[in-house]
Amino acid sequence: MSESKPRQKEKVEPEREFTKATSTSSEEPLSDMTKDKTSERRGSETASIKAHEFDPHFKHEISNFHGGEKLKQCFQCGTCTSDCPIARFSDSYRPRSLIRMALLGLKDRVLSSDTLWLCAACFTCTDRCPQDVEVASVIRIFRNIAVKRGVIPQIFKELGSNILENGIAYKIPELRLKKREQTGLPPLPKRNPKALEKLAKETGFLKKLKGSG
Amino acid sequence: MVEDIPRIGVFICHCGLNIAGVIDVKEVAEYAKTLPDVVHTKDNRYTCADPGQDEIRKAIKEHKLNRVVVAACSPRMHEPTFRKTCAEADLNPYFFEMANIREFSSWCHPSTPKEATDKAKEIVRMAIAKARLLQPLKEIEVPVTNKALVVGGGIAGINTALDLAEMGFKVFLLEKTESIGGHMAQLDKTFPTLDCSICIEGPKMVDVGRHPNIEILSYAELVSVSGYVGNFKVKIKKKPRYIIADNCTGCGECKEVCPIEFPNEWDMNMGVRKAISVPFEQAVPLIYTINLDHCIECYKCVDACGARQAINFDQEPNEVELEVGAIVLATGFDIYLPYDNPLYGYGKYDNVITALEFERLILAAGPTGGKVIRASDGKKPHSIAFIQCVGSRDLKKYEYCSGFCCMYTLKNAILIKEKYKDEVEVYILYMDMRTPFKGYEEFYRRARNLGITFIRGRASHVIETPETKNLVIRAEDTTLSQPVELPVEMVVLCTAAIPKADAGNVARILNISRGMDGFFMESHPKLKPIDTPVDGVFVAGACQGPKDIPYSVSQGSGAAARAATILSKKKWKIEPIVAEVNTELCRNTKVKCGICAKRCPYGSIEAPENQPAEVITAMCHGCGTCVAECPADAIIQNHFTDEQISAQIKTALKDNPEGKILGILCNWCCYAGADLAGTSRFEYPPLIRPIRVMCSGRVDRDFVLEAFKLGAGMVLIGACHLPYDCHYISGNARMKARMDALAPMLQKLGLSPQRFRVEYVSAAEGLKFAELMKEMGIQLKELGPETIKRENAMLKPILEKMLAKKQRKSK
Amino acid sequence: MDVNKDSNQKAWLLFLGCAVPYRVSSYEISTRKVLAELDIKLVEMPEYNCCGLPIDPIDHEMMLILAARNLTLAEEKGLNLVVLCPGCAGTLRKVNKKLKESKMLREKINSYLKETGREFKGTIEAKHLLQLLIEDVGLEKIRSAVKKPLFNLQVSEHMGCHVTRPTGAVDFDNPENPEALKKLIEVTGAKYVDYIDKSACCGAPIAGVNDKIPLQLTKEKLIHVKDAGAQALITVCPFCHMMFDTNQPRIERMFNETFKIPVLHYPQLLGLAMGFSSEELNLKGLRVDPTPIISQVSDRAEGK
Structure with missing residues (x-):
């Protein structure tokens, strides 16, 4: 997936550039935090988590997915x-906190979280x-559900479309294919994107890719 | 008396409004009158109260009753009461039978009084059917050897031994190592008082050594145990010390001249001891031991010992045989050494040690003279971190909480702080701080006030900086949601307390069971925490699960009291609901059978070749597993005979069998769970007709066949949860094996699978029982009587043939 | 190049994946060279598709289907799969195991595959290159193929998470204390150098989502590798390799560090020890110039 790096060379700084979800993370500038748009939006004076945010069923929903069975433990x-390599360098990514939010039932916060x-x-x-x-599987389940709600980061959309078009995740330029054969490697085996498209239609994957988000 | 025609008195209790509020008691009484052999009926407001009992006693005399049935609450509640009542009126107590119409009817069917009354009538009818076939039984008495064996000389075993000895009983105290004292003798200070461990344990050890009623068998191991409550025969193997105990004065002159040193296990191998030595100065008994693995046989010690002549290099192991009436296991625990966890670096990084090693470091009499120093450079660390729950609360190692680690960690942290003040920073990485007992929470506050830094997060990784041998701990400070990298100069791993390495062996020798965690299982987690399923064998201290010192001491004394209830008697009474072999029917005389001996959970049946099997009555616990297993029906269980249970089944299914669930429930779990459903007033459809057996192991497959032959809508066998809940070790597993074979066969013959159920319900699962009843009720309705009748018609001839064949065979 | 000449060779179906043919051909070139020498016959795999891993975050089920389709292609050929990319290997192994174990899942996935005339049967195995080398070729055979032992060359490894994690699903080596690559490095005669956080992730999988963290992670690892005194780093993953090799100059610029640590695909290291030339192993395809170590290798080996 790191092949996308050249494209992003210019913008090194922001950690969450791709997402459109609102963030309440501590990384926001102080001025934003003091404004506290969260409570404004919900028409309440307190900063507490509000009753309507709790979805006690959410933890059960996750547990029903393969890989989510042990969440409640x-x-x-x-x-x-x-020991998460990402959490060690990120100011916002905390797998424990995501799990905590899920256990508490803060479904919307989890699913719209950019982290x-x-x-x-x-x-x-x-x-x-x-x-x-x-x-890691629980987080994958969160992501899969978020996708159903229409949130797909651009990179995954690209990878998905590439796979359906080419059979593999990248469009390999002609030049490279030529170079390949020059080095003495056999030509790349033929692929069958038609079969994949058929499968993607059956499962609804195509819809997900083309859907909003 | 047996040939007497039964004269049955039936007493029906109102239990205030508890029964009479739902059930028409008068109607039940009138109905009972119509049943065969019933000569007297009476209803009382409270049968268990004095006037109610009086009426029973009077009626026995007046009406010459020879059977008594009380229809009231659960037999688990008042069966002993009414048995006594009968005995007081000179009626054999085993001529009493109870009909449970409260927990099983009025309390669980309050909104259907008519059906509840009908069910009550049938429960009474079933009790009467059994009562007619009751036999008088005599309690069995065995003699008692009033001596005890205590296995394990830690603080729990020491207390058991001292208490029993003080009561006047002879005690053998068996200790595997060279000295009694256990883990407590290794510790520096004790929480929450910070008194010196060996200073308070030492005098007790000396008391044990001096007590005229206590004989210490140290450096010795348990080999085998046979016999039964009051009459155990124990074999013990004493390892050679190469010292004649009687001649050794403990002077230590031999040690002075011995040139060889080796790592001292007592010091967690941090210090050394001589090839001839005692593990520590306060050892009891104070007898030296030569370690031949290290001794170079220079014989300098022999010269030093001189005329005392205590050294004998030719000593051999020898076996001793003891006879005791009770056994207390106090074998303690091991400390987990996390060599297998590469993430914490134990065994790899010099300055990562366990908490028990730390105890030896900070102990004034320890190998460093009480200086806390690093193994890498001998220097005092400026920062120390304690990592809690190493191995504990970890599904990959030990699932349970080791209980005392929070407290000993606080203790060690406080000791450092009080000793070195702010020269040493102390960190504790914890998940939950558990300080529930007297003075413990106050101790936690003391630690906070001393400036110890608490980090709520589990350390995931310890990394050594190779040049300095300092360490970096990775964890998340979960209160801040912030990963931390904590640099320290020493790491102390607070590791799990785990079952003794040889716990499995000891469990096998004594025929007791171990829990999923590997510790010995008690008879009941709340009400019999010191008993085991084997009568006369008790557990105390950390061998049953991790325990701190006060808890172990209490259990030690508790076990002494429990053992004394046996040792104080000349004779021990055993309930006569035991198994008996009909020697004429037993096949073992003709073919090599012995199935009963193999399947008995207690090994209480002997089946020598060409001879009939024999039940060792005193060892039989009365589960009835052998009765159900016997292929020749040659064993009976007193008070739960085939005829009695069969009569209950027939009576239960006399009318409208298709609409009923016949339940055979074990006394300790499923029947108790059903009782709890009643006590909790969980309402469920009144379909079940319950038969109580002591253990599901008693459930013969013929009972199931018989029930379906008679047209039962459904059959339920209710047992304790597998694998460890069975009160008779493995009766439920035997039942399961039997029914696993039967169920597919019945299905092949056309029985809908939902009609035959084996369910596991604990005594705590009242709700589960009620839900189960609802579920089965729905299924019964869905199937409908027509389907059931059709299936039954198809099954009946085959079942009849099967049952007849069996009967022929046994004749 | 014809590696299929000897019929005594054991045949494996080669799963190239997406990244290897796209950007890391040195890995493929050196693998083909080395395996041929070790009597492993590689069969090309027509019609294969992406293993599925890249879309697992958006649709777990579609991932399972993509992986399963690849497995059925191998089943059709009756050959086990050898996989170069640990991401693909982990996915194919995991899905193969899951589908073999769960009848319910198998039936579900097959109901989709049926549409394209395929069915998962569960008759083959998938292995990463490392696993093939350890379990099927064997260290002894590799040792005997080493002609120019790389004595005194000090190298470290970055194995890549998916070779061993998650433990229960992948079933190879011990992620907390990995030994496979260590043994394979030592068999070349090179000296193995341990370093702090050896088994930590390089961050490559999130490179498309966040650019900074993967570079920071890789930088930290490079510092540890350098501190440990390694002259080269060995990888067996196209993505890890891109992080450590392709991105190394960028990391040096960004964090103002100097590493100059050549990053070799394991078959390149083994190839050198087996006596292949640096051209044959396409060492010039590496971003960080490996010449200093290559010259050292040949000098020392010949000196012995």
Whole structure:
């Protein structure tokens, strides 16, 4: 996936450039935080989490997905976050906090959280969790549900469309293919994008890609 | 008396309005009168109260009653009461039977009084059917050897031994290592008072050593145990010390001349001891031991010992046999050494140690003279972090909480702070701080006031800086949602308390079970925390699960009291609901059978070749598993005979069998769970007709066949949860094996699978039982009587043939 | 190049994936060279598609279908798969295991595959290159193929998460204490150098979402590698390789550091030890100039 790097060479700084979701993370400038648009929007004076934000069913919903079965065993020890390579360098990505929000039922906050897309799926958290929570899989489930709501970061859209068009995740330029054969490698095997498109139609994947977001 | 025609008295209790508020008690009484052999009926407001009991006693005399049935609450509640009432009127107590119409009817069917009354009538009818076949039984008495064996000389075992000895009983205290004292003797200070561990334990150890009623068998191991409550035979193997105990004065002159040193396990291998030595100065008994693995046989010690002649290099292991009436296991725990966890670097990084190693470091009499120093450079660290829950609360290692680590961590942290003040920064990484007992929370506050830094997060990784041998701990400060990288100069791992390495072996020797966690299982987690399923064998201290010192001491004394209830008697009474072999029917005389001996959870049946099997009555716990297993129906269980249970089944299914669930429920779990459903007033449809057996292991497959032959709508077998809940070790597993074979066969013959259920309901799962009843009720309705009748018609001839074949065979 | 000449060779179906043919051909070139020498016959795999991993975040089910389709292609050929990219290998292994174990899932996925005339049967295995080398070729055979042992060359590894994680699903080596690549490096005669956070992720998978963190992660690892005194770093993953090699000059500029640590695909290292020339192994395809170590290698090896 790092092939997209040249494209992004210019913009190194922002951590969440791709997403359109509103953020309440601590990384916002102080002036924004003091304004507290959250409570304005909900027409309430207090900064507390409001009753309508809780969806106690959310944790069960996650548990019903493959890989989410053990979610409710989490006792918030922080092992996942402490050795997470991303969390060590990010100001906002905390797998434990995402799980905490899910357990509390803050469905909207989890699914619209931009940090959701920062998991590198290295599975260190999953391997080390003392309560067998498959943390990386739980985050994948969050993402899959967010996609159903129309949130897909551009990069995943591109990868998805490429796969359906070419069979593989990248469009390989002609020049490279020529170069390949010059180095003595056999030509790349033929691919069958038609079969993939058929499958994508069947499963609704195509719809997801073309849908809003 | 057996040939007497039964004269049954039936007493129906109103239980205030508890029963009479729902059930028409008069109607039940009138109905009971019409049943065979019933000569007297009476209803009372409270049968269990004095006037109610009086009426029973009077009626026995007046009406010459030879059977008594009380229809009231659960037999688990008042069966002992009414048995006593009968005995007081000179009626054998086993001529009493109880009909549970409260928990099983009035309390769980309040909105259908008519159906509840009908169900109550049938429950009474079933009780009467069993009562007619009751036999008088005599309690079995066995003699008692009033000596005890205590296995394990830690603080729990020491207390058991001292208490029993003080009560006047002879006690053998078996200790595997060279000295009693256990883990407590390794510790520096104790929480929350900070008194010196060996200073308070030492005098107790000396008391044990001096007590005329206590014989210490140290450096010795348990080999085998046979016999039963009051009459155990124990074999013990004593390892050779190469010292004649009687001649050794403990002077230590031999040690002075010994040239060889080796790592001292007592010091967690941080210090050394001589090849001839004691593990620590306060050892009891104070007898030296030669370690032949290290001894170079220079014989300098022999010269030093001189005329005392205490050294004998030819000593061999020898076996001792003891006879005792009770056994207390106090074998303690091991400390987890996390060599297998590469993330914390134990065994790899010099300055990562366990908490038990830390105890030896900070202990004034320890290998460093009480100086906390780093193994890498011998220098005092300026910062120390304690990592909690190493191995504990971890599904990949030990699922349970080790209980005392929070407190010993606080203690060690406080000791450092009080000793070194602000020269040493102290961190504690914890997940939850658990300080629930007397003085503990106050101790936690003391730690906070000393400036110890608490970080709420589980350390995930320890990294060594190779040049300095300092360490960086990675964790998340979960209160700040912030990953932290904490640099410290020493890391102390607070590791799990785990079952003794040989716990499995000890459990096998004594025929007791271990829980999922590997610790010994108690009989009941709340009401029998010190008993085991084997009568006369008790557990105390950390061998049953991690425990701190006060808890272990209390359990030690508790176990002494429990053992004394046996040792203080000349004879021990055993409930006579045991199994008996009909020697004429037993096949073992002709073919090699012995199935009963193999399947008995207690090993209480012997089946020598060509001889009939024999039940060792005192060892039989009365589960009835052998009765159900016997292929020749040659074993009976007193008070739960085939005829009695069969009569209950027939009576239960006399009318409208298709609309009923016949339930055979084990006394300890499912029946108790059903009782709880009643007590909790969970309402469910009144379809079940319950039969109580002591253990589901008693459920013969013929009972199931019989029930379906008679047209039962459904059959439920209710048992304790697998694998460890069974009160008879493995009766439920035997039942399961039997029914796993039966169920597919019945289905093949055309029985809908939902009509035969085996369910596991604990005594705490009243709700589960009620839900189960609702679910089965719905299924029964869905199937409908027509389907059931059709299936039954198809099944009946085959079942009849199967049952007849069995009967022929047994004749 | 014809690697299929000897019929005694054991045949494996080569799963190239997306990234290897696109950007990391040195990995493919050196792998083909080395495996041929070790009597492994590679069969090309027509019609293969992306393993599915890149779209797992948006649609888990579609990922399963893509992976399963690849597995059915291998089943059709009756050959086990050897996979160069750990991401693909992990995905194919995981899905293969899951579908073999769960009848329900298998039936569900097959109901889709049926539309394209395919069915998952569960008859083959998929392995990453490392696993093939350790389990099927064997260290002994590799050792005997080493002609020019790389004595005194000090190298470190970055294995890549998906070779071993998640533990239960991938079932290879121990991620907390990995040994496979270490053994394979030592068999070349090179000296293995351990370093802090060896098994930590390089960050490549989120490079499309966040540019900074992966570079920071890789930088930190490069610092540890340098501090440990390694002369080269060995990878077995196209993405990890891009992070450490392709991006190394950029990282040096961005964080004002100097590393100049050549990053070799393992088959390149092994190839050198087996006596292949740097041209044959396409060492010039690397971004960070490997000449200093190459000259050292040949000098020392010949000196012995």
